[in-house]
Amino acid sequence: MHYVIIGASAAGISAAETLVRLDPDAVITVVSREKDIAYSRCLVTYYISGQISRDAVFIRSDEQLRASGVRFIAGTEAVGLDTEKRHITLTDASAISYDRLLVASGASPVLPDIKGIKGLGVYTLRTIADADSIIAEMTESKAVTILGDGLVAVTAAMALNKRGMCVSLVGIAPHILAGFLDSRAAGIIQNRMTEAGIRFYLGKSFSEVNRDAGGRLNSVTLSDGTSLEADMAVIAAGVKPELKVFGETAVAVEKGLLVDEFMETSVPGIYAAGDVAQAYDVVRNAPVWNPLWPHAVEQGRCAALNMAGRKVRYSGSTNMNSLNIGGISLVCAGIANSELPDYESFYLSDNNSTYKKLVFRNRKLAGFILLGKTEKSGVLTSLVKHETISPTQKDKLLGGHFSYTALTGPDH
Amino acid sequence: MKQVMIDVSRCLGCKSCELACAVVHSESKSLIGSVFEKKKPKKRVCVETGDKITFPLQCRHCEDARCIDACMSGAMFRDAETQTVQVNPDRCVGCWMCVMVCPFGAISQQREENTVIKCDRCVNEDVPACVQACPTKAIKFIEIDAFSRDKRNQYLINFRFAEEGK
Ligand SMILES: Cc1cc2nc3c(=O)[nH]c(=O)nc-3n(C[C@H](O)[C@H](O)[C@H](O)COP(=O)(O)OP(=O)(O)OC[C@H]3O[C@@H](n4cnc5c(N)ncnc54)[C@H](O)[C@@H]3O)c2cc1C
Numbered sequence: 001m002h003y004v005i006i007g008a009s010a011a012g013i014s015a016a017e018t019l020v021r022l023d024p025d026a027v028i029t030v031v032s033r034e035k036d037i038a039y040s041r042c043l044v045t046y047y048i049s050g051q052i053s054r055d056a057v058f059i060r061s062d063e064q065l066r067a068s069g070v071r072f073i074a075g076t077e078a079v080g081l082d083t084e085k086r087h088i089t090l091t092d093a094s095a096i097s098y099d100r101l102l103v104a105s106g107a108s109p110v111l112p113d114i115k116g117i118k119g120l121g122v123y124t125l126r127t128i129a130d131a132d133s134i135i136a137e138m139t140e141s142k143a144v145t146i147l148g149d150g151l152v153a154v155t156a157a158m159a160l161n162k163r164g165m166c167v168s169l170v171g172i173a174p175h176i177l178a179g180f181l182d183s184r185a186a187g188i189i190q191n192r193m194t195e196a197g198i199r200f201y202l203g204k205s206f207s208e209v210n211r212d213a214g215g216r217l218n219s220v221t222l223s224d225g226t227s228l229e230a231d232m233a234v235i236a237a238g239v240k241p242e243l244k245v246f247g248e249t250a251v252a253v254e255k256g257l258l259v260d261e262f263m264e265t266s267v268p269g270i271y272a273a274g275d276v277a278q279a280y281d282v283v284r285n286a287p288v289w290n291p292l293w294p295h296a297v298e299q300g301r302c303a304a305l306n307m308a309g310r311k312v313r314y315s316g317s318t319n320m321n322s323l324n325i326g327g328i329s330l331v332c333a334g335i336a337n338s339e340l341p342d343y344e345s346f347y348l349s350d351n352n353s354t355y356k357k358l359v360f361r362n363r364k365l366a367g368f369i370l371l372g373k374t375e376k377s378g379v380l381t382s383l384v385k386h387e388t389i390s391p392t393q394k395d396k397l398l399g400g401h402f403s404y405t406a407l408t409g410p411d412h
Numbered sequence: 413m414k415q416v417m418i419d420v421s422r423c424l425g426c427k428s429c430e431l432a433c434a435v436v437h438s439e440s441k442s443l444i445g446s447v448f449e450k451k452k453p454k455k456r457v458c459v460e461t462g463d464k465i466t467f468p469l470q471c472r473h474c475e476d477a478r479c480i481d482a483c484m485s486g487a488m489f490r491d492a493e494t495q496t497v498q499v500n501p502d503r504c505v506g507c508w509m510c511v512m513v514c515p516f517g518a519i520s521q522q523r524e525e526n527t528v529i530k531c532d533r534c535v536n537e538d539v540p541a542c543v544q545a546c547p548t549k550a551i552k553f554i555e556i557d558a559f560s561r562d563k564r565n566q567y568l569i570n571f572r573f574a575e576e577g578k
Pocket residue numbers: 006007008009010011012031032033034040041042043044045076077078079104105106107108125126127151152155242244245273274275276291292293294296322484507
């Protein structure tokens with residue numbers, strides 16, 4: 001049996017390791033466009049901030065990778081796919097045939113169509129190589145403007161601020177992290193970031209990136225005409241699934257590659273996992289694109305189990321995030337950022353250091369935000385994954401009892 | 413494999429386990445000594461209160477450990493020899509992803525250090541400290557395969573969350 005995996009990150013490594021365990025005699029080939037493999041993308045801002053070293057970004061050592069017996073082809077892109085002949089082609093035109101293929105190609109940053117955006121001084125932040133370039137260029141007290149209001153933009157802002165750069169964050173949404181936070185929780189974090197010296201320009205975008213005669217970045221113009229001096233710009237305006245390998249091949253795609261409950265795409269024998277995939281979401285009860293590290297690892301393992309012939313259903317994902325920004329911890333899961341009909345929000349505490357919000361829909365815990373005090377949040381995340389909760393559990397939750405013991409027991 | 417099992421009906425909520433846990437994780441490994449240590453020793457078991465029950469809760473060392481899947485820094489891992497779930501504090505960056513997904517709420521945040529701690533099942537001791545300390549034998553360290561399913565269920569708090577962390 002020959003398994004081929006595209007991508008050597010969260011989903012790809014998890015799948016490869018699972019296949020090694022299940023099918024020790026199989027041949028496993030992993031192709032990676034990046035030269036650096038088996039590292040954690042989530043750590044690149046920690047590397048930029050100086051909290052950890054470059055080495056600490058890697059989650060597997062070279063020895064571990066070698067000992068796994070998996071053949072890694074790094075620094076090479078899969079550029080073509082022939083589903084009839086069952087092979088992929090690489091940049092050097094060589095072909096690799098497969099019995100089962102896992103597409104774990106993740107996502108790539110979106111570069112919005114803005115005048116002057118391409119050129120010196122403008123960076124995206126997705127890879128360790130991107131972080132290397134930013135580190136090489138960053139200079140204390142110089143100005144950096146970040147475009148984006150999501151997690152990558154916010155963590156990059158904090159990292160560059162810690163390095164002494166003058167950071168401005170420009171985002172289209174009315175508040176940061178609007179993908180999962182309400183304005184109240186986001187406001188508390190924004191305040192902390194403002195205290196640290198970060199300036200916000202929200203509800204705006206870049207309209208032009210301005211350069212001097214030598215092509216060097218000197219300022220950006222915002223959609224409302226404001227001009228911000230900038231020595232560096234980081235574009236963190238979202239990511240999109242990396243689907244290039246499919247080219248003209250017909251495959252079911254919505255926001256990501258659609259997969260069934262066994263992580264198989266609409267093309268038999270081709271599976272998908274991680275940021276490239278759109279799998280079942282337990283809260284929304286529909287396929288939803290939730291590009292998150294834990295899901296990538298879990299989906300990679302689940303796909304591998306099915307590729308190896310074990311029929312294992314994917315238990316489903318949900319939107320969930322944890323942050324530790326300027327000493328403020330925050331955990332949230334499910335749907336907690338909008339006031340939808342049929343959803344009831346309860347605010348258990350709301351001051352400048354703690355904020356606790358629970359959201360219910362009928363007999364279900366639909367989501368929550370815990371800011372400040374995040375202990376035992378996993379018990380709530382686990383409840384969010386349940387179809388229903390009992391009235392006793394709801395009472396307990398509303399009473400602020402989040403412990404496993406309080407929420408379980410014979411009478412629940 | 414031996415596992416820590418709880419017989420809820422026997423737990424009086426005396427917290428002897430909490431104390432013993434903190435002491436065994438102190439520098440001096442003695443109660444008197446630990447009182448004078450610069451860094452106050454921390455417990456990794458927590459006696460929780462529910463409806464008419466108290467329950468000494470610690471990491472269950474799940475087979476499909478969500479904390480390992482969620483750990484994005486490579487700090488949380490399964491120890492090959494003991495099959496327990498362990499955390500390497502040197503790799504932990506304090507992102508709280510494990511705290512977000514642990515269905516038992518058994519992982520504690522150490523805010524000052526930006527790391528987490530949890531039960532390490534006292535892998536260097538013959539018997540975990542909480543087990544030794546429990547005066548009513550509510551906490552047991554037993555060979556799990558030797559038990560029938562029924563018997564095993566008696567020891568788990570296997571109510572509504574029974575499907576978690578088998
Ligand atoms: C700065 C930052 C911070 C983040 N923080 C968090 C966080 O706190 N929590 C969280 O849950 N998530 C976070 N994420 C998201 C998380 O990193 C992703 O969800 C996760 O990496 C997805 O893993 P993956 O394996 O699906 O894909 P990826 O990590 O995107 O890896 C895919 C790999 O496939 C390669 N590839 C793509 N196409 C091809 C091809 N055709 N041929 C060969 N190779 C190819 C890519 O180069 C890449 O190396 C963060 C991301 C970033 C960038």
